[in-house]
Amino acid sequence: xxxxxxxxxxxxxxxxxxxxxxxxxxxxxxxxxxxxxxxxxxxxxxxxxxxxxxxxxxxxxxxxxxxxxxxxxxxxxxxxxxxxxxxxxxxxxxxxxxxxxxxxxxxxxxxxxxxxxxxxxxxxxxxxxxxxxxxxxxxxxxxxxxxxxxxxxxxxxxxxxxxxxxxxxxxxxxxxxxxxxxxxxxxxxxxxxxxxxxxxxxxxxxxxxxxxxxxxxxxxxxxxxxxxxxxxxxxxxxxxxxxxxxxxxxxxxxxxxxxxxxxxxxxxxxxxxxxxxxxxxxxxxxxxxxxxxxxxxxxxxxxxxxxxxxxxxxxxxxxxxxxxxxxxxxxxxxxxxxxxxxxxxxxxxxxxxxxxxxxxxxxxxxxxxxxxxxxxxxxxxxxxxxxxxxxxxxxxxxxxxxxxxxxx
Numbered sequence: 247x248x249x250x251x252x253x254x255x256x257x258x259x260x261x262x263x264x265x266x267x268x269x270x271x272x273x274x275x276x277x278x279x280x281x282x283x284x285x286x287x288x289x290x291x292x293x294x295x296x297x298x299x300x301x302x303x304x305x306x307x308x309x310x311x312x313x314x315x316x317x318x319x320x321x322x323x324x325x326x327x328x329x330x331x332x333x334x335x336x337x338x339x340x341x342x343x344x345x346x347x348x349x350x351x352x353x354x355x356x357x358x359x360x361x362x363x364x365x366x367x368x369x370x371x372x373x374x375x376x377x378x379x380x381x382x383x384x385x386x387x388x389x390x391x392x393x394x395x396x397x398x399x400x401x402x403x404x405x406x407x408x409x410x411x412x413x414x415x416x417x418x419x420x421x422x423x424x425x426x427x428x429x430x431x432x433x434x435x436x437x438x439x440x441x442x443x444x445x446x447x448x449x450x451x452x453x454x455x456x457x458x459x460x461x462x463x464x465x466x467x468x469x470x471x472x473x474x475x476x477x478x479x480x481x482x483x484x485x486x487x488x489x490x491x492x493x494x495x496x497x498x499x500x501x502x503x504x505x506x507x508x509x510x511x512x513x514x515x516x517x518x519x520x521x522x523x524x525x526x527x528x529x530x531x532x533x534x535x536x537x538x539x540x541x542x543x544x545x546x547x548x549x550x551x552x553x554x555x556x557x558x559x560x561x562x563x564x565x566x567x568x569x570x571x572x573x574x575x576x577x578x579x580x581x582x583x584x585x586x587x588x589x590x591x592x593x594x595x596x597x598x599x600x601x602x603x604x605x606x607x608x609x610x611x612x613x614x615x616x617x618x619x620x621x622x623x624x625x626x627x628x629x630x631x632x633x634x635x636x637x638x639x640x641x642x643x644x645x646x647x648x649x650x651x652x653x654x
Contacts, residue, residue: 247300247301248265248268248269248270249261249269249299249300249301249302249303249327250269250270250271250272250294250299250300250301250302250303250318251269251270251271251272251286251302251303251305252271252272252273252291252294252302252303252304252305252308252314252315252318252321253271253272253273253274253304253305253307253308253314254271254273254275254276254288254305255305255306255307256375257303257305257306257324257375257376257377258271258303258304258305258324259284259286260375260376260377260378261303261324261327261328261375261377262284262286263284263377263378264377264378267284267285267286268284268285268286269286269287270286270287270289270299271286271287271288271289272288272289272290272291272293272294272314273288273289273290273291274290274291276288276289276290276291277290278290279293291313291314292313294314294317296317296318296319299318299319299320300319300320301320301322301327302314302318302319302320302321302322303321303322303323303324303327304318304321304322304323304324304397306323306324306371306391306393306394306397307393307418308393308397309418310396310418310419310420321397322397322398322399322400323394323397323398323399323401324375324376324377324394325376325388325390325394325398325401326397326398326399326400326401328376328377328401329341329376329401329402330398330399330400330401330402339381339383339384339385339386340384340385340386340404341385341386341387341388341403341404341405342357342385342386342387342388342403342404342405342406342407342493343370343388343390343403343405343406343407343432344357344387344388344389344390344407344408344409345389345390345391345392345395345406345407345408345409345429345432346408346409346410346411346429347409347410347411347412347414347535347537347538348409348410348482348533348535348537348538348541349409349410349482349483349485349486350371350389350390350409351371351372351389351512351515351532352483352486352511352512352515353407353409353486353489353490354368354370354372354387354388354389355368355372355509355512356486356487356490356506356509357387357490357493357494358387359505359506359509360490360491360494360502360505360506361385361387361494361497364384364385364498365383365384365385366383366384366385366386366387367379367380367383367385367386367387368386368387368388368389369386369387369388369389370388370389370390370391370394371388371389371390371391371394372388372389376388388403390432392414392415392418392419392425392428392429393415393418395428395429395431395432396419396428396431398431398432400435401435402432402435402436402437402440403432403436403440404440405440405441405442405443405493405496405497406432406433406436406440406441406442406443406444406455407443407489407492407493408429408430408442408443408444408445409445409485409486409489410445410485410537411425411426411429411445411448412535412536412537413425413562413563414535414537414560414562415560416560416561416562417560417561423449426448426449427449427451429448430444430448430449430450430451431451433450433451433453433455433457434451434452434453436453436454436455437454437455438454438455438456439455439456440454440455440456441455441456441458441496442455442456442457442458443458443460443489443492443493444457444458444459444460445459445460445461446459446460446461447459447461463484463485463488466485466488466489466492467488469492470488470491470492470495470496470501471495471501472488472491472492472495472501473501473503474487474488476503476507477503477506477507478507480545481541481544481545482538482541482545483511483516487506490506491503491506512532513529513638513641514529514530514531514532514637514638514641514642515530515532515533516528516529516530516542516545517529517530517641517645519645519648519649521648521649521651522651523618524618525616525617525618525620525622526620526621526622527621527622527623527624527644527648528542528546528621528622528623528624528625529624529641529644529645530542530623530624530625531624531625531626531630531637531638531640531641531644532637532641533625533626533627534557534560534626534627534628534629534630534637535560535562535627535628536562536563536564536566536567536627538625538627539553539555539567539625539626539627540566540567540570542623542625543570543571543574543576543623543625546621546623547574547575549575549619549620549621550575550576550577550617550619550620550621551574551575551576551577551620551621551623552576552577552579552612552615552616552620552621552622552623553571553576553577553578553579553623553625554579554580554581554602554605554608554609554612554622554623554624554625554626554644555578555579555580555581555588555625555626555627555628556580556581556582556583556584556585556588556626556627556628557581557582557583557584557626557627557628557629557630557631557632557633557640558582558583558584558628558629558630558631558632559583559584559587559627559628559629560628560629562627562628564584564587564588564591564627565591567627568588568591568592568595568597569595571592571595571597572595572596572597576597577597577598577599577600577615578592578597578598578599578600579599579600579602579608579611579612580592580599580600580601580602581602581603581604581605581607581608581626581633582626582628582632582633583632583633584628585601585602585603589601604633605624605640605643605644605647606647609622609644609647609648609651610651613651622648624640624641624644626640
């Protein structure tokens with residue numbers, strides 16, 4: 247019997263395709279049942295009957311309190327279904343799970359780049375569902391979201407790499423403690439000798455894994471015999487690079503600095519653009535939480551910063567970010583649905599602030615104020631979904647508007 251699929255998303259659609267279609271979905275956005283091109287039938291969520299289902303596969307974003315999840319009898323994540331229940335007809339690949347608040351996409355891409363010649367492929371939250379990955383690839387490098395980890399009960403990584411975490415998605419997880427527990431959940435199922443590389447100072451659960459706690463670039467260099475001076479990266483990207491190299495050191499006793507230096511960073515993460523007047527603009531639209539924005543400020547705080555901030559704040563405590571801004575030469579240009587909160591916090595701290603509402607207003611205003619030895623930085627510390635379809639659309643609009651300034 248085919249599993250019931252909860253949520254008509256990318257992950258569940260890939261599972262249905264791998265099963266030849268003809269699957270049953272239940273989705274919040276469906277108001278009347280219909281059949282898609284793959285022969286799958288999609289029903290409204292309210293019509294789900296657990297008595298007619300043996301196994302339910304979840305779209306990762308379904309929150310813990312969702313009625314579908316509460317009614318499901320045997321819910322599982324795609325990780326459980328693909329990796330934990332012998333879905334694969336071939337031998338299970340060696341899996342490296344990578345998670346964290348920021349940098350997990352970049353680190354996943356870096357590590358896959360380093361392991362490409364050994365047949366590695368990447369998937370998970372990075373864009374390719376597990377059901378669409380090459381089952382014969384010997385190594386799967388999986389970017390793993392806190393949503394997926396929360397729902398995963400059986401599957402376990404061969405290596406787990408956790409980047410630094412700060413509270414995020416609190417409207418989904420409910421508390422910082424629950425968010426941290428979900429990020430550490432893979433340790434519960436790992437076996438003796440399997441590496442878990444995690445930031446120091448977290449509340450670690452009992453585990454059989456070989457846990458290495460790191461707290462600095464210097465520790466990573468010393469423990470894994472690495473040399474950061476051979477890398478072209480700085481700030482957060484340097485840590486991402488060192489962590490990727492730490493994994494290759496453990497697996498194959500190698501550190502391919504030159505190969506990693508030829509890796510191309512993803513768009514929308516500290517992506518630099520010089521306008522026609524020689525001024526620096528930085529697209530950090532992928533900074534959807536405060537920690538990412540704090541990293542960006544640290545990367546450019548050697549000069550005055552004109553910072554575009556705001557969007558859907560996801561219930562995060564903005565105090566640490568605003569306290570940092572107050573100590574640096576930063577002028578704020580606030581946009582998005584949380585702009586009133588940002589303006590109030592900035593006023594309390596005496597931070598120079600412009601209420602811009604939208605990017606279309608912020609960029610011309612910055613252009614009037616920006617000097618050649620300063621930097622304009624889009625690093626919103628918020629989701630884009632209040633005004634855009636994605637952080638990518640937000641970043642692309644930013645880059646296009648900067649280009650348009652250059653033509654005037």
